[in-house]
Amino acid sequence: MIKQFVFSISLFFQVFIYFLWYFIESFNYCYNFSLSLFFFSFDLYIDPLSLLFLFLTVFIMNCCFIFNWNSRSSYQNSYYISLLSVELILFFIFTTVNLLLFYIFFEFILIPFFLLIGLVGYNKRKIHASFLLFFYTFFGSLFMLLGIVFFFVQKGSFSSFDLINHSIPLEHQYYLWWCFFISFAIKIPVFPFHLWLPEAHVEAPTEGSVILAGILLKLGTYGLCRFLFFIFPQCSYYYSNIVLLLCSIGVVYTSLMAIRQIDIKKIIAYSSVAHMNFCTIGLFSFNTYSLQGCIFMMLGHGFVSSALFFLIGIIYNRYHTKLIYHYSGLCYTMPFYYFFFFIFMFSNISFPMTVNFVSEMLILIGVYINNYLVCFFLMMISLFLGAIYNLYMFNHIFFGIPNKRTNVRMFDLTLEESLVCFFLLFFNLLLGVYPSFFLNWL
Numbered sequence: 244m245i246k247q248f249v250f251s252i253s254l255f256f257q258v259f260i261y262f263l264w265y266f267i268e269s270f271n272y273c274y275n276f277s278l279s280l281f282f283f284s285f286d287l288y289i290d291p292l293s294l295l296f297l298f299l300t301v302f303i304m305n306c307c308f309i310f311n312w313n314s315r316s317s318y319q320n321s322y323y324i325s326l327l328s329v330e331l332i333l334f335f336i337f338t339t340v341n342l343l344l345f346y347i348f349f350e351f352i353l354i355p356f357f358l359l360i361g362l363v364g365y366n367k368r369k370i371h372a373s374f375l376l377f378f379y380t381f382f383g384s385l386f387m388l389l390g391i392v393f394f395f396v397q398k399g400s401f402s403s404f405d406l407i408n409h410s411i412p413l414e415h416q417y418y419l420w421w422c423f424f425i426s427f428a429i430k431i432p433v434f435p436f437h438l439w440l441p442e443a444h445v446e447a448p449t450e451g452s453v454i455l456a457g458i459l460l461k462l463g464t465y466g467l468c469r470f471l472f473f474i475f476p477q478c479s480y481y482y483s484n485i486v487l488l489l490c491s492i493g494v495v496y497t498s499l500m501a502i503r504q505i506d507i508k509k510i511i512a513y514s515s516v517a518h519m520n521f522c523t524i525g526l527f528s529f530n531t532y533s534l535q536g537c538i539f540m541m542l543g544h545g546f547v548s549s550a551l552f553f554l555i556g557i558i559y560n561r562y563h564t565k566l567i568y569h570y571s572g573l574c575y576t577m578p579f580y581y582f583f584f585f586i587f588m589f590s591n592i593s594f595p596m597t598v599n600f601v602s603e604m605l606i607l608i609g610v611y612i613n614n615y616l617v618c619f620f621l622m623m624i625s626l627f628l629g630a631i632y633n634l635y636m637f638n639h640i641f642f643g644i645p646n647k648r649t650n651v652r653m654f655d656l657t658l659e660e661s662l663v664c665f666f667l668l669f670f671n672l673l674l675g676v677y678p679s680f681f682l683n684w685l
Contacts, residue, residue, distance in 0.1 A: 332355075343391055345466075350384055357377050372447070380430065394419075434492055437516045486527045498514075511552060514632070521603065525537035536605025539682070543602050544599070547671060595675075
């Protein structure tokens with residue numbers, strides 16, 4: 244009963260997003276409305292940027308519900324309530340322009356994830372991973388809270404629109420910029436604040452990893468676009484070289500770390516860190532091409548990384564191990580699984596006609612135009628390293644002599660798993676083959 248109720252609410256959100264998409268595109272490019280919840284009343288603001296993330300949220304959430312439809316876990320009711328709580332909180336995060344409300348929902352998202360990893364996680368390190376996620380994000384967000392309090396004392400308002408034309412001295416803005424940037428950098432995560440993410444991915448259940456990579460990592464880049472650049476445009480440009488240096492080191496370092504991993508989920512986790520650092524480079528290049536590529540990559544990474552974590556969860560549910568050495572020759576026993584993994588693996592290395600190819604090409608063009616040659620060179624190295632660890636993982640899992648002990652339990656995709664993979668594949672190829680479908684609107 245809980246399952247059907249939660250799924251119906253999620254479908255309602257999806258229909259609501261489609262209605263808003265039509266309304267905003269046809270009549271206006273932004274829309275404000277007031278919402279009363281219990282004893283609180285606050286304004287919500289929806290524009291194409293927030294609408295994009297709302298669409299990604301409801302799409303990924305519905306995929307999680309379909310994927311887990313026939314699960315018989317002892318935590319089933321708590322699990323579905325946690326997923327619905329995450330979806331509701333994300334809805335408020337992506338529609339508020341009030342800094343205090345944004346901070347409150349930004350922190351509230353930790354509670355269902357803390358429970359999701361701590362209760363439904365895989366092994367004994369799940370408690371360690373859940374506390375690592377909690378303390379990294381919580382203490383990083385305290386800096387943002389200090390900045391919000393300072394703004395309220397100075398301006399008497401929490402609205403970001405009121406703070407765009409603020410008269411705060413520039414020397415104070417330089418310190419306030421770091422307060423906001425550190426909070427968002429931990430969520431992205433930007434090197435060297437990335438240490439919590441691989442641990443959380445490995446210990447989280449499949450759906451937890453999907454939401455973490457597909458949606459939660461986008462909160463940092465969304466915060467940069469929505470608040471940091473509009474409130475501190477001058478400081479953002481001033482510190483852009485430092486951010487570009489950190490992210491350039493990050494894409495190479497995390498790619499090298501991915502090559503050394505023997506856990507499949509850790510390989511994709513480090514790949515996610517590299518892609519999000521790549522995305523941040525595009526954001527701080529201050530170029531039309533790189534900005535479009537950054538937003539396009541946020542959308543594409545949500546589809547590709549979610550699909551890869553779904554695919555890893557499929558074989559984990561069959562044999563209960565994530566170590567790459569336990570798998571070989573799966574192309575003989577799981578041909579449909581092999582087909583989906585093949586396409587999404589090539590999407591992860593930015594192969595042409597996939598969504599990541601379009602986004603990374605736009606970012607590279609923007610970086611090259613701005614003459615960030617060292618950054619461009621390091622990004623090209625990371626693309627080469629990405630091909631190495633993705634092809635190594637794919638070759639070890641699907642080719643070679645079939646492992647008889649493993650392949651006993653290897654049956655091909657179920658109906659629910661096939662539907663989820665097909666939906667993600669459809670958007671991946673649609674935006675890769677016909678990117679103007681999204682770029683013209685963007």
